[in-house]
Amino acid sequence: MKTADPELMRAMNRLSVLDTIRRRGPISRVEISERTELSTTTVSAITGSLLDDGLILTRHEGDIRNEAVRGRPRVMLEVNPDAARVVGAKIAASRMVFVVTNFRGDVLSQLTLPIRIDRQPIAVIADLVEDGVRRCVVDAGLSLEDVDSVCLGLPGVIEHRTGHIRSSPIFREINIDFASEMSTRLSTPTIVESDAHAITLGHHWFGKARDLQDMVLISLEQTLGLGVLHGNRLFRGAGGLSHNLGDLVLGTGPQGIVRLSSQAGESAILGEQQADGRFAEAVRLGRGMTHVQALIQADDDRLIGAAVRAGEAVGLTIANIVTLFAPPRVILVGSSLALGEPFLNSLRDAYALAIPPSLKGVSELVFDDSTDDFWAQGAAAVALYELYESPWSTTGPAL
Amino acid sequence: MKTADPELMRAMNRLSVLDTIRRRGPISRVEISERTELSTTTVSAITGSLLDDGLILTRHEGDIRNEAVRGRPRVMLEVNPDAARVVGAKIAASRMVFVVTNFRGDVLSQLTLPIRIDRQPIAVIADLVEDGVRRCVVDAGLSLEDVDSVCLGLPGVIEHRTGHIRSSPIFREINIDFASEMSTRLSTPTIVESDAHAITLGHHWFGKARDLQDMVLISLEQTLGLGVLHGNRLFRGAGGLSHNLGDLVLGTGPQGIVRLSSQAGESAILGEQQADGRFAEAVRLGRGMTHVQALIQADDDRLIGAAVRAGEAVGLTIANIVTLFAPPRVILVGSSLALGEPFLNSLRDAYALAIPPSLKGVSELVFDDSTDDFWAQGAAAVALYELYESPWSTTGPAL
DNA sequence: GCTATTTAATACGAGGTGCAAATTAAATTC
DNA sequence: GAATTTAATTTGCACCTCGTATTAAATAGC
Structure with a gap:
């Protein structure tokens, strides 16, 4: 103790x-x-x-x-804005976004690399990430020595404490010690964190949860993530594990276990349409959802059906999360929000139906369509948090 | 702060x-x-x-x-065992169990009242509880003045911080300030806590989780409860609410939302059989589950079916809880365990099927068939914990 | 323009806390 | 019975926070 x-x-x-x-x-x-x-x-x-x-x-x-x-x-x-600089990054399957911020969290420079890194070997991904960090730092008129730490937010199951990536959709391998890999490459302390946790802290610092001590965030992207803020702190599972909502079981269907990811993941929604190849390029550019919305507005019945089913599944899941954590606010983020009204309405309906009567009204649902910059800024907030928390110069005894 | x-x-x-x-x-x-x-x-x-x-x-x-x-x-x-005495109680629909313990948690006296209090007016229940506490204290050769505090563990959604019962299957009313009611009746500080939380702390102090800092407990009784131990502390939701697992949604069926309680609650399993009246008396005596097991051994197909379905539902739910909390151990307690092998096997199978591969092996399932005494002892542990935590005599400055 | 008033921020001393080093206490070994 | 070894306490010190007194810097009034 x-x-x-x-x-x-x-x-x-x-x-x-x-x-x-x-x-x-x-x-x-x-x-x-x-x-x-x-x-x-x-x-x-x-x-x-x-x-x-x-x-x-x-x-x-x-x-x-x-x-x-x-x-x-x-x-x-x-x-003092200039007391420190950090790099925050959002690493997704189809793009990477980097920001350099000062000690206050102001963005000094921003860089988007719309590259599909999905399933590349670790070395290639590490190269790209390293390159992105370095370029973004240069863009800010700085050098890597000026940067105090780096935080990489990425999807999947991340063990924050050790910096290991247990599993992630952007890596073929499992159990990667990505934190030390990048720390040595950049010769700068590097933190690895779940992207959902990053944007959760981001919302607590800069966004829609500045006024709250407790909150739950659900990220709907390629994978489905969860961030829980409890008493002004990120609640990480035992062992500092991040949560992977997509693994949650919704029930059993004719062909066995039905997981949330099979209903509401990006690929689950788009996948049904993959056959006709219309999305190949859009997805590759990371604009899958934007494209989807255009199609939905053109009344593509199949897509609407998929969106409605996804919304129902997410709505039920949120109700369950609220049953467990009773947070005053639930923030929803991620590319799937771009599915628009069919998705959101069925989500809201399913949530309203599934929330137990005794908890009715304790949680408000908030939708947030921040851009990727904000995710990266959230990662920066994670890095900053650790700086704030550290004893610093350990000026030692106040003299 | x-x-x-x-x-x-x-x-x-x-x-x-x-x-x-x-x-x-x-x-x-x-x-x-x-x-x-x-x-x-x-x-x-x-x-x-x-x-x-x-x-x-x-x-x-x-x-x-x-x-x-x-x-x-x-x-x-x-x-010092004699430094304090507390009363712990488990209040269930069909029986009440009281224990008096010393400061070490040793049971000094025990009292079971096999009374069905289900749906009685508050005043009647309060009378019975007060009577039980007083008699148990006398049995221990003590008087109420010797008792430092009382903790009542009961099912439902309890707000520990304020001592309010949000909702409970044993009360018709909702939002009852039971803690102050009983405090004044007994003129002794009285804590109200969820029975699941109580036995969770009990296992941490005396039972199957003495060696752990993190743990999850699932109670399968009339209602389905959850206790989460996180960093040696009970994890209570925002606002100090207890969790009600029965409200969790398993999915949607033909007739709308399917909640866990409709699949795995005591009444859900027994309810199907209620028609032929065989269980009326058994349930009234609080021996519903014991009776069920006898019938199961006699190969009552309908009951076996209900038990198997309940096991599946609980197994899936546990997998979801593990996905969220990643505890090293999950302890299952409660009368439903008496359903025996059909229930347990289907539970284990469903869990094994539903647990995501990346979390395979992080949690072990432990079944605990402690008697009601242990629940009451857990409630005593809650009372003791608050004594331990309090600054005590505030001896003030060490002189 | 000077003084009185008001509020902000800082010194100063008291009391509490933990730690390292020195001291005392209580056993075994020879 | 003296030397040795380990446990527990005493002593002295550095640090922290807090309440009170003091200094700093503005406005209000004449």
């Missing part, structure tokens, strides 16, 4: 203060003191040390309750 | 030490120091304060590595 010593205490309060500054934009010391319930003395000491370490900056304008207020004006504090 | 001050620090380490003493039986200070990674100085200080508060005792025998070992012998420390 983790032993509690003064150092831990300091680290906890430091994180608490730094996190408050990050979240509440420019904020004065008094307000920090109120929010964190730390004494002003302690807040002063901690912010002093954060200023020394260059993690935050002072700003003398911006006190909102200014004008006609007496007394010494508050000095506003904010995160 | 919880602010970290010296007091919290002390509380954390105190709990860590006390928990180590509880778990590792009689144990010396040096060993505590090794296990908790606290310095011997700190361990001495904390154990000193625990001794002052009468929560632990010294024992001078029992050093295993004795004989032929030089040096001053270690003084063994153990929890």
Whole structure:
């Protein structure tokens, strides 16, 4: 068990203060003191040390309750954007998106590589990822030495703690130590994380869950992922495993087990149409879903049927997730949302039908159609989170 | 956010030490120091304060590595059994079981009331519970003043934090503030908890999960409950809600949503047979399942069919739970286990079929046929846990 | 333009906490 | 009975947070 010593205490309060500054934009010391319930003395000491370490900056304008207020004006504090830089990436089967962000999470540069890497050998994928990171860093006018860490978000079952990829649709192999592979290639600390977890943290930092401590996110892409935020922290399964929703069983059909992925995965929906080859190119370019929507609007009955079935399956699954976690909000993201109304309506209907009466109204469904940039930014947030959490310069004793 | 001050620090380490003493039986200070990674100085200080508060005792025998070992012998420390007494209860539809335990969790007295309280008015149930608690306390040779707290474990959706019963099969009403009702009746702090959570903690303290930090328990009784242990703590949903597995959706059938409870609940299995009235009395006595097993052994085809279907449904559900939580062990408890081999075999088969290949082998299934006493003891453990966790006498500054 | 007032932020001392080193305690070995 | 070995406590120190007193920096009033 983790032993509690003064150092831990300091680290906890430091994180608490730094996190408050990050979240509440420019904020004065008094307000920090109120929010964190730390004494002003302690807040002063901690912010002093954060200023020394260059993690935050002072700003003398911006006190909102200014004008006609007496007394010494508050000095506003904010995160120093230039305190660190990280790279976040979303690695998907048909494209890779990289962003470089500063310490505040602002995007400094963005790079999309619309390359199909599906089922390539590890070395090839690693080459492409390495290349993408390097180019994106250069685009930001930086060099890799300026980057503090890298976080790669990718689909599948990822073991965050060890950086192993247990299984992923973009790799033929299983159980790959991708984190150390990329760490040595880039000679920069590299984190591997589930893309769903990445965008979950992204929403908590920048998106539709900034106001919440608990939340569930469901990602509907090539694979179906789950992110659970519990008490302001990512809830990872025992052993730090990410979840793979597609493996969930919906029931048994005539030909055995029916998994969610067979009903609602990207390939399940598109696959039925593959025969006539209309989607080959679209899918290759990562625009499968966009294309689908165009077809749906043209009233392609078969596609509508697939979308409706997928929506039902997802709706039931969400109801089950809500039954287990009772989150105040469920955020849905991913390319499958582009299926449009037939999908969304059947999803909503199935959810409404399946949610147990006693839980009716505890969760709201929110749909988010952010672009891939946001996923990559979420990965950057994962990298930043670990920086924020780390004791940093370990300035040691406040001197 | 919880602010970290010296007091919290002390509380954390105190709990860590006390928990180590509880778990590792009689144990010396040096060993505590090794296990908790606290310095011997700190361990001495904390154990000193625990001794002052009468929560632990010294024992001078029992050093295993004795004989032929030089040096001053270690003084063994153990929890003081008489430091507190609690009452734990399992309240089910057809019976109530009470136990009084000491601070170590040893059962001092036990009382079973085989009364059907199903659908009685609150006041009647509260009367019966109060009576049961009082009689069990008297049986232990104690008076209610000697009891530090009471924990009632009952089925349904319980909001532990507020002590409200959101919904329960044994109450007609919903949203009952049962904790304060019973607290005032007994004039003793009373906790209300889901029976599944109670036996989950029971297994962590006394049963089949003593060695684990993470674990999932599934209770198969009148209702289907879930307990998740995560990092040595009970994982309660956002808002401290307990889970109701029966509300999970298995899929859609011809007549709409199919919930787990309609396949695997006690009444779902027995219900089909209700028509011929053979079970009326057995169920009333709470021996429905025992009776069923006798019939199954007599090859009642209809019952076997129901048991097999229930086993399948539960097996699939467990696979889904494992997909989400990836626990190293899943413990199954509850009266439905008495359905015997037809049920268990189909459960195992369905689980094996449904568990995703990437998670094969991460979880072991364990069946536990503990009696109701153990459930009540688990409820006692919940009560004890809160005592252990509380700062206690707040001896205040170690003087 | 000066002083009084008000609010923000910082010093200072007290009390609590854990740790390393030194000391005391209690056994075995020779 | 002295030396040795191991356990547990005492001592001294560095650190943390907090309450109170003090300093800093603005406005309000005359």
